[in-house]
Amino acid sequence: MSRSTFTCNECGAAHKKWAGRCEACGAWNSIVEEAALSTGPSKKTLGAAKGRRVDLTSLSAKDTPLARAVSGMDEFDRVLGGGLVPASAILVGGDPGIGKSTLLLQAAASFARKGLKSIYVSGEEAAAQIRMRADRLGLSDAPVMLAAETNLRDILTTLDAERPDFVIIDSIQTMWADNVDSAPGSVSQVRSAAHELTAFAKRRGVSVVLVGHVTKDGQIAGPRVIEHMVDTVLYFEGERGHQFRILRAVKNRFGPADEIGVFEMTGGGLAEVSNPSALFLSERGQTASGSVVFAGIEGTRPVLVEIQALVAQSPLATPRRTVVGWDSGRLAMVLAVLEARCGLSFAGMDVYLNIAGGMRISEPAADLAVAAALISARQDHALPADTVVFGEISLSGALRPIAQAEARLKEAAKLGFATALAPASIKSAATGDFQVKKLSDLGQFIVEVFGDIRA
Numbered sequence: 001m002s003r004s005t006f007t008c009n010e011c012g013a014a015h016k017k018w019a020g021r022c023e024a025c026g027a028w029n030s031i032v033e034e035a036a037l038s039t040g041p042s043k044k045t046l047g048a049a050k051g052r053r054v055d056l057t058s059l060s061a062k063d064t065p066l067a068r069a070v071s072g073m074d075e076f077d078r079v080l081g082g083g084l085v086p087a088s089a090i091l092v093g094g095d096p097g098i099g100k101s102t103l104l105l106q107a108a109a110s111f112a113r114k115g116l117k118s119i120y121v122s123g124e125e126a127a128a129q130i131r132m133r134a135d136r137l138g139l140s141d142a143p144v145m146l147a148a149e150t151n152l153r154d155i156l157t158t159l160d161a162e163r164p165d166f167v168i169i170d171s172i173q174t175m176w177a178d179n180v181d182s183a184p185g186s187v188s189q190v191r192s193a194a195h196e197l198t199a200f201a202k203r204r205g206v207s208v209v210l211v212g213h214v215t216k217d218g219q220i221a222g223p224r225v226i227e228h229m230v231d232t233v234l235y236f237e238g239e240r241g242h243q244f245r246i247l248r249a250v251k252n253r254f255g256p257a258d259e260i261g262v263f264e265m266t267g268g269g270l271a272e273v274s275n276p277s278a279l280f281l282s283e284r285g286q287t288a289s290g291s292v293v294f295a296g297i298e299g300t301r302p303v304l305v306e307i308q309a310l311v312a313q314s315p316l317a318t319p320r321r322t323v324v325g326w327d328s329g330r331l332a333m334v335l336a337v338l339e340a341r342c343g344l345s346f347a348g349m350d351v352y353l354n355i356a357g358g359m360r361i362s363e364p365a366a367d368l369a370v371a372a373a374l375i376s377a378r379q380d381h382a383l384p385a386d387t388v389v390f391g392e393i394s395l396s397g398a399l400r401p402i403a404q405a406e407a408r409l410k411e412a413a414k415l416g417f418a419t420a421l422a423p424a425s426i427k428s429a430a431t432g433d434f435q436v437k438k439l440s441d442l443g444q445f446i447v448e449v450f451g452d453i454r455a
């Protein structure tokens with residue numbers, strides 16, 4: 001007997017009955033009825049039946065190192081952890097229209113030119129449309145094979161026969177498995193298609209990329225269910241008005257997570273940006289108050305970004321706290337420390353914080369740069385244009401040491417900055433003309449940069 005289950009299309013939570021609102025994630029109208037994949041656990045436990053004995057090995061067994069394939073698109077290879085691992089399943093998520101198809105068509109072409117047999121399966125566009133795009137990107141000569149198809153059974157049969165090295169499924173939401181009784185894009189279809197395709201990747205030693213659209217709250221439909229199945233999860237991010245695109249590894253079984261690749265969307269497709277700091281700072285105009293350059297680390301690479309703050313008298317009873325590109329909880333903490341430890345109150349003021357260029361920062365090392373931007377905006381006092389700032393702020397107002405200070409300072413010096421404001425506990429010293437001002441707490445930092453402003 002097959003019973004129906006009710007699944008939330010946003011978060012994948014299972015419910016016993018239909019409801020207008022998912023209790024797990026709070027989304028409205030997201031719960032759909034689906035035929036259950038299995039008919040439930042059998043009465044007999046697995047342990048009761050006789051299974052096959054599995055070989056056990058030791059941790060010290062020597063395996064040959066992973067033979068990675070490199071595409072030659074350095075930004076893409078780096079995010080993968082140094083190239084494509086055979087038999088791996090990779091999920092590439094992102095907003096519709098951000099450039100996923102463009103990126104992966106370019107990657108497929110690069111791998112194909114390196115001799116990997118590459119197949120691009122599109123469930124969204126006709127073959128003629130993809131050819132037109134390839135033509136515009138100057139990739140027509142690359143030996144990529146195309147299929148416009150959504151039937152998973154037919155796709156798997158084809159892939160089994162063709163034995164490719166690299167397959168792109170664009171997108172997982174358009175795939176349709178005929179053994180699952182629900183519409184394409186639903187959680188059970190997405191889950192089942194992802195399962196079949198990752199199993200195929202492992203069985204045949206093929207690297208498979210699954211493209212997944214992200215819903216407006218930043219999750220791929222049926223997200224949790226795919227993320228744990230695949231080896232690598234990459235997100236392609238960026239803002240519509242901006243040409244920058246960031247490919248970020250949020251999970252990688254074969255490399256560091258948090259690694260980023262930076263691209264620029266141009267008329268001729270995605271161009272790699274090998275020096276992201278220069279790009280992120282390129283839009284910085286004359287130094288105004290509220291603008292501070294943060295020397296950050298993304299993955300293994302130092303990246304300088306501009307943090308912008310605006311502070312204004314608020315007409316509201318509860319002033320606004322608006323953050324783009326950073327954590328709002330972290331902003332609340334920095335504001336609280338400024339008030340409690342340094343006597344700088346932001347009560348009655350609206351606070352806006354923005355990371356320029358569409359970057360998203362998650363490092364605590366940005367605390368000090370954010371604090372500097374907030375004070376600079378509040379006091380209308382600009383920092384010197386040639387200064388970078390980094391450091392984590394503790395609740396006591398002390399500046400805590402952060403990782404990879406050396407790399408941050410080097411990058412700042414390379415880009416023409418002359419001074420860094422950093423926690424006292426970092427080891428690196430000044431080199432050449434580059435000056436490192438080491439500070440032990442937020443109060444000392446404020447006096448150093450803004451003078452005595454306690455009022």
Ligand code: TYD
Nearest residue numbers: 096097098099100101102265266267268269
């Ligand atoms: P696309 O790769 O189709 O996005 P996704 O697959 O993530 O939905 O990219 C679509 C956008 O990219 C579209 O708005 C136009 C832009 N674009 C360029 O600016 N230059 C190009 O060379 C290409 C191919 C696309």
Ligand code: MG
Nearest residue numbers: 100101124170
């Ligand atoms: Mg697309």
